[in-house]
Amino acid sequence: MAETTFKPKRKSGPIKIATIGGWLVSIFFFLPIAWIVSSAFKPKADILVSPPVFFFTPTLSNITEAISFDNTLDYFTHSVVYSFGAVTLAIFVSFLAAYSFSRYKPAGTDFLMFLLLSTRFVPAAAFVVPYFQLFNLLKLKDSYIGLIAFYTMFSIPFSVWILKGFLDGVSQRFDETGLVYGASRWHIMFKVILPQVKPGLVASFVFNILFVWNEFLFNFQLGGARTFGIPVGLFTGSTKGGAIDWAYVASIGTLYVLPLIIVIYAFQKYLLVGLTFGTVRGEV
């Protein structure tokens, strides 16, 4: 069988130009981040100097100093605890809900999906006040329980949308066959269907971690010294003594950015589905 694939007519000349162009664009967009990362490895005297230093002997002293601050490691620990806690919980309950939406379509499915999607579109600042008061009332401020409950809801809409999309793509035949052979509903859900939507689970896990990891405003207002994460740490730590401590910003910024870059390299094919709320799928 002759496989026909689309091959645009290519001359070697334009392709080479396109390759160089693509790399130039990529490097251009990456330059600001590269500048921050390189600053983190400069000797302190070379960071705060004009004209800027482009060649230097790299040192780890800024990073070790930033880590040695009392709170730095705490910020990382807090971020890990609440983001992994909330996202794991969110994906579990979202899978149940998405399965229900996809297989049983209970009355009001479309409306509920609409409401969930609309939470993505409201400016975060609009909701901070009611949450702030609610958290004070329920004594949830600066607690893991409060933040995990909040970030679970923060992650649910995205997870439900993405998982429902993937579940709709798995044929109902699997469910029916399972029922005919007398398997329980739970067995069908977790042993038959779940393995088939693994890409959806991976995508929603990775991207929800990313979003919660990056969330600043609610962590800042609803958290406290016991629950502040990295973005808040970066913000508050940078202005500790009035003037901005650029060595701190560069070091913590670097520690914060490098894992993100690894994540987009490793999960690049999920980037699209991740950034469109699970509504658009395709390959990059």
Next chain:
Amino acid sequence: MAKSVETLEKSFKTKAKPVNPAKKKNLFSWGLLAPVLFFFILMSVLPTIWMFGLAFYDYTLTSAKKAEFIGFKNFFDFLANQQLSGAVSRTFIFLICAVLLQTFLGILIGVLFWKNDKMPGRRLALTLFFSPMVVTPIATSLFWKFILDPTLGVINYFAESLGFARFDTLTDQVLAFPTLVLVDTWMWTPFMTLMTLAALGSVPKAELEAAQVDRLPLHRLITTVIWPHAKFILGLGILLRTIDAFKTMDLAYVMTGGGPGDRTELIAVSLYRFAFKSFKLGYATAVSVFLMFIAIALTSIYLYILNARKKAEE
């Protein structure tokens, strides 16, 4: 006597009533939804209702005065407030400039990468290219503040060596706003490129091939083959970007603080300031309710495009 027979019959009936499978299924489906509904009601519906209620009160956190019901006064005040309507129109100017620029550049770069799917190191190049959009705006704004710093910043160094004067972009009356647009463009052009690649990827390969066999001229290829398929995803991308640009807060708040004067004061920044700087919670929530209705309208448009695409595919 007759009565007892009736009750007997009734009890018999209820006992013998076969379990309705449809009803059981219904119960199961709602049982699966229960945990999500629990979180949704506690962490989304409740704060929303609270927000609606608060919008009708005169409530300032720092004053000793008790919260007082004032009806629609907050809304009238808000609509009459010149500063706020200024912030709203500034937000629209910001989003129109930013989204247009990002869409234009995004499509350009998208086409560059699309025609070139075998380029060496494509995945690494795309990783570098996509990285601005996954960095939290707080970090982005701090990074750019460093880069644009009037004395230490590397951009000013280059400007000076090219013969320009050093300038403090972020506190300059004229330059602050365009700088904000440009930083936003740096962050989000990769997103429009991603959407362009997806949109071009949604064009069936067979149609592209047929067009090539028929030697369709480029402009016809775009209008008759690519556009009918690509328009949906591109539309979704532009809309998502519009909504997010409308929500921009952290970037402006950290980079310029809304200044100089109110040159970069976007509506979300004003909202945050009302709530957490002057603690006028009732007033701030009235603004929130207004923003929420805009958000719901935009959601409807988004779903409309999504459904139109589904229909077109069927």
